[in-house]
Amino acid sequence: MKAEIISIGTELLVGSILNTNAKFLSETxxxxxxxxxxxxxxGDNIDRIVAAFREAAARSDLLITSGGLGPTMDDVTFEALSKFISKPLALHRPTYRAIVSRLKRHGFQMTKLITKQCYVPQSVKVFQNDHGTAPGVYCETFYQDRKVQVMVLPGPPREMEPLFTNQALPYFKKKIGLSGAKFLIRSVKLTDVTEVQVAQKVPDLLRLKPPATVGIYAKPDEVELKIMVKDNSKKQACRRADRIEKTIRTRFREKVATIDNETLSSVIGQILRKNKETLALAESCTGGLLSYLVTQTPGSSDYYLGGVVSYHDRIKILELGIPSDQIKRHGAVSRVVAKKMAVNIKSKFRADYGIGITGIAGPSGGRAKKPVGLVFVGVASKQKVFCKKMRFFGNRKEIQSHAAHRALDLLRLELLK
Structure with a gap:
């Protein structure tokens, strides 16, 4: 079965909002x-939406739209669907009653504009929206002698996602008797390696054909190898994916950082928690971003003690005890200062591990010997202290992000030893 996603909304075309619905629908x-x-x-135009329906119906079996179901004049998706399937709009009384009840619970009254959302094409299957007012609908139609299924969903993700997952998709699968085939996707993410370097090591995997394939995707701070397996048996699909993952791990070893929804922060947290060890951070150029990433993992208070954002040299001296003569001699952005930051924050917070990070995020402040993007990351453990010198490129935000993620990866590698 071939599906096609049509995202509706002028706000998407002009870049006012990010289209996360298409990503969610594709993955699901x-x-x-x-x-x-x-x-x-x-965009929100009846004729253009109808044209999009017709173009998609000529080549796909299932059309799924999101957006354009609101109460305002420019929300015209139901009108477009009505025109496409040649069914007039009619008041759907269960939807009307549900919306009146919902509004009443929140202290509002039904208005003429909101009533507009209760008019759907006749004979369609209606899904009530438990998180908003606009319902979703499903229908079957014929276009150019082809049977086509159409699913129309609200635009706000908090409404669309549960409606699709809990109502529309199960109904559709039961309606058409969708086979029990399973499509397993496993994401293997590699760090400190380029897309070209990865591709050179896995040409055989990238050439695999269905039912098991591998795709490669370059992302900020990582390269993703996405394993995709289709099989009637979930167990068999998992076995195929396991074999491919094992091959990737054998070839890249510690470069394999995370799997699926894992993050560097969550992986580090698992190890620290398991070892009953703690972490403290001293940041300069990242301005607290490193601490933010660490605390994105629920339960991080089990191992993360805290940190100091020593952006100004005076704070490095007063709060971290960095000798002023060392800063004067080597500069705040230096191997010496990064290591000292790591050692002293570890001592100050009585942690098992300390990280010190200092650099030049730009866009100004760089010099010939210390250019924008230069970053030093110091790591202190019970056994040793080391520092990694790195150079990143991009704008200020990108350099800070690269630095913070690389610091986390250095800690991950140290914890694995």
């Missing part, structure tokens, strides 16, 4: 062995 459909061949975006 893939997990259910439904292939998404195309995605498109169209």
């Amino acid at each position: 459909l893939a997990e259910n062995a439904i292939d998404v061949y195309r995605q498109s975006t169209v």
Whole structure:
């Protein structure tokens, strides 16, 4: 079965909001062995939406739209669907009653504008929206002698995602008798390696054909190898994915940093918690970003004691005890200062591990010997202290992000020893 996603909303075309719905729908459909061949975006215009329906219906079996179901004049998706399937709009009384009840619970009254959301094409299947007012609908139609399924969903992700997952998708699968095929996706993320370096080591995996394939994707601070397996048996799919993952781990060893939804922070947290060890951070150029990443993991208070953002040299001297003559001699951005920051924050917080990070995030402040993007990361453990000198490129935000993620990865590697 070929599916196509049509995202509706002028705000998407002008870049006012990020289209996360297409990503969610694609991932969920893939997990259910439904292939998404195309995605498109169209503005809030009836004729253009109808044209998008017709183009998609000529080549795909399932059309899924999100957006354009609000109460305002520019929300015209139901009108467009009505025109496409040649069914007039009619008041759907269960939806009307549900919206009136919902508004009453929140202290509001039904208005003429909101009533607009209760008008759907006749004979469609209606899904009530438990997190908003606009319902979702499903229908079957024929276009150019082809049977096409159409699913229309609200735009706000907090409404669309549960409606699709809990109502629309189960109904659709039961309606068409979708086979029990499973599509397993496993993401293996590698750090401190380039896309080209990865590709050179796995040409055989990248050439695999269905039912098991591997894709490669370069992302900020990591390269992802995505294992995709389709099989009628979930157990068999897992076995295939396990074999491929084992091959990747054998070839890249410690470069394999995270799997699926794991993050560097969560992996580090698991190890620290298991070893009953603690961490403290001293940051300069990252301005607290490193601490933010660490505390994104729930339960990080089990091992993360705290940190100091010593952005100014005076704070490095007063709060971290960095000798002023060392800063004067070597500079705040130096191997000596980074190591001292790591050692002293570890001591100050009585932690098992300390990280010190200092650098030049830019866009100004760089010199010939110390250019923008130069970063030193110091790591202190019970046994040793070491420092890594790095050079990153990009704007200020990107350099700070690269530095923070690389610091976490250095800690991960140290914890694995």
